[in-house]
Amino acid sequence: xxxxxxxxxxxxxxxxxxxxxxxxxxxxxxxxxxxxxxxxxxxxxxxxxxxxxxxxxxxxxxxxxxxxxxxxxxxxxxxxxxxxxxxxxxxxxxxxxxxxxxxxx
Amino acid sequence: xxxxxxxxxxxxxxxxxxxxxxxxxxxxxxxxxxxxxxxxxxxxxxxxxxxxxxxxxxxxxxxxxxxxxxxxxxxxxxxxxxxxxxxxxxxxxxxxxxxxxxxxxxxxxxxxxxxxxxxxxxxxxxxxxxxxxxxxxxxxxxxxxxxxxxxxxxxxxxxxxxxxxxxxxxxxxxxxxxxxxxxxxxxxxxxxxxxxxxxxxxxxxxxxxxxxxxxxxxxxxxxxxxxxxxxxxxxxxxxxxxxxxxxxxxxxxxxxxxxxxxxxxxxxxxxxxxxxxxxxxxxxxxxxxxxxxxxxxxxxxxxxxxxxxxxxxxxxxxxxxxxxxxxxxxxxxxxxxxxxxxxxxxxxxxxxxxxxxxxxxxxxxxxxxxxxxxxxxxxxxxxxxxxxxxxxxxxxxxxxxxxxxxxxxxxxxxxxxxxxxxxxxxxxxx
Numbered sequence: 436x437x438x439x440x441x442x443x444x445x446x447x448x449x450x451x452x453x454x455x456x457x458x459x460x461x462x463x464x465x466x467x468x469x470x471x472x473x474x475x476x477x478x479x480x481x482x483x484x485x486x487x488x489x490x491x492x493x494x495x496x497x498x499x500x501x502x503x504x505x506x507x508x509x510x511x512x513x514x515x516x517x518x519x520x521x522x523x524x525x526x527x528x529x530x531x532x533x534x535x536x537x538x539x540x
Numbered sequence: 541x542x543x544x545x546x547x548x549x550x551x552x553x554x555x556x557x558x559x560x561x562x563x564x565x566x567x568x569x570x571x572x573x574x575x576x577x578x579x580x581x582x583x584x585x586x587x588x589x590x591x592x593x594x595x596x597x598x599x600x601x602x603x604x605x606x607x608x609x610x611x612x613x614x615x616x617x618x619x620x621x622x623x624x625x626x627x628x629x630x631x632x633x634x635x636x637x638x639x640x641x642x643x644x645x646x647x648x649x650x651x652x653x654x655x656x657x658x659x660x661x662x663x664x665x666x667x668x669x670x671x672x673x674x675x676x677x678x679x680x681x682x683x684x685x686x687x688x689x690x691x692x693x694x695x696x697x698x699x700x701x702x703x704x705x706x707x708x709x710x711x712x713x714x715x716x717x718x719x720x721x722x723x724x725x726x727x728x729x730x731x732x733x734x735x736x737x738x739x740x741x742x743x744x745x746x747x748x749x750x751x752x753x754x755x756x757x758x759x760x761x762x763x764x765x766x767x768x769x770x771x772x773x774x775x776x777x778x779x780x781x782x783x784x785x786x787x788x789x790x791x792x793x794x795x796x797x798x799x800x801x802x803x804x805x806x807x808x809x810x811x812x813x814x815x816x817x818x819x820x821x822x823x824x825x826x827x828x829x830x831x832x833x834x835x836x837x838x839x840x841x842x843x844x845x846x847x848x849x850x851x852x853x854x855x856x857x858x859x860x861x862x863x864x865x866x867x868x869x870x871x872x873x874x875x876x877x878x879x880x881x882x883x884x885x886x887x888x889x890x891x892x893x894x895x896x897x898x899x900x901x902x903x904x905x906x907x908x909x910x911x912x913x914x915x916x917x918x919x920x921x922x923x924x925x926x927x928x929x930x931x932x933x934x935x936x937x938x939x940x941x942x943x944x945x946x947x948x949x950x951x952x953x954x955x956x957x958x959x960x961x962x963x964x965x966x967x968x969x970x
Contacts, residue, residue, distance in 0.1 A: 459573070460577070461581070462577070475591055475593070476592055482570075483566070484605065503573060503577070504570070
């Protein structure tokens, strides 16, 4: 898939993972990499930006003697996620229309 | 923690060292935790470090993000510069480098223009204050109403220039903001729908608003002071060629044997030379209240000199324009004057029926002479930007940048007429 298309999907991907449960950087990256084939370092700027937009927040919790930073989706993030989901659904319908029409011919 | 991870973290830290400390800490913490978690889940440090990319690449991505954030909230030249620097570090394809370069040159040119404009108006504002204070310091203290009016005008003008400066500066910043937004788009980061957190902007825009308010008030106050002082009406009168009020009529008489040479010099009053009755040379001068004159008779020379009375600020500029006050000089019929020299900067000069050696010069005024006939006088007329008319017909020859009209009558008397910008009219030569 096109790298720029993937970049656009990163935000929604992160929010969708966090909507299920709070998680930390490494685990989040692994999960996202299981869905999208993205580079490992691409996620840090995305997380930072989403946090500065107030779509997610962080807290620290102890894990085996060191602190681990967990990410949690905010109410604003949930709203934004459902907006994104709707946009993507519309896009999906559109794509199906185009490709479906192609197949009918 | 493995040594490899440790050295990677240290390298990352050094690559980011010019960023704000909290940003370095955040990035370093994230990657340290990330690598620790990776190791804990059983990954080989070598493999994970290979996968994650070089510290340099990671630092470049962080830097780009940070500089765009910062330029958004404070679009100054320095932050814009760091966006440009970082954007070239991040992109790699030749096409996008070319495109970005073109874009940078274009948008850079626009905002530099605005910044240069702002600098010029700022300088203009300072120079205005300096010029006004200098002028006011040189005015006689008795005209304090005019002095205060002048200071008011200076206040108004410099405040307006400051407002223009602020405006240009803001527009320049707006262009930087726009440019950063475009670069962000070019580099295909997802657009932020929410405005980024404002750190310094709130305080700064508050300061700007206060400055705009102060300068608006100052310029309005300056305008009021200027208007109340009566100066605008004076300038208005002069520049619209209206006869001034408060004219004092001054007249002088001289015996004819006192005056072989007459020299008249005015700033911008009209000069009329003509034949008079009686046996004395008479000067009648309409003295307006911003002008002053001196009269001197030395030996056989009469010298009249009009100058500023110090009441009108920036008189040098005003005197380029005529004033409708007149100096009339009557010379008794039959009396022979050896030489007459007349000089006026802004005023017109009219001469009728006199045949003497004359030298008449103006800068912006026109010259009109009425000469009885050619046989008795040589005429030498010259103008740079005006025209020469003889009996209402255009005459003269254009040579280089000036027009010349010459009549040689073989007489010992010569009339020299010279005007830089005014017209010269010669009537009834024969």
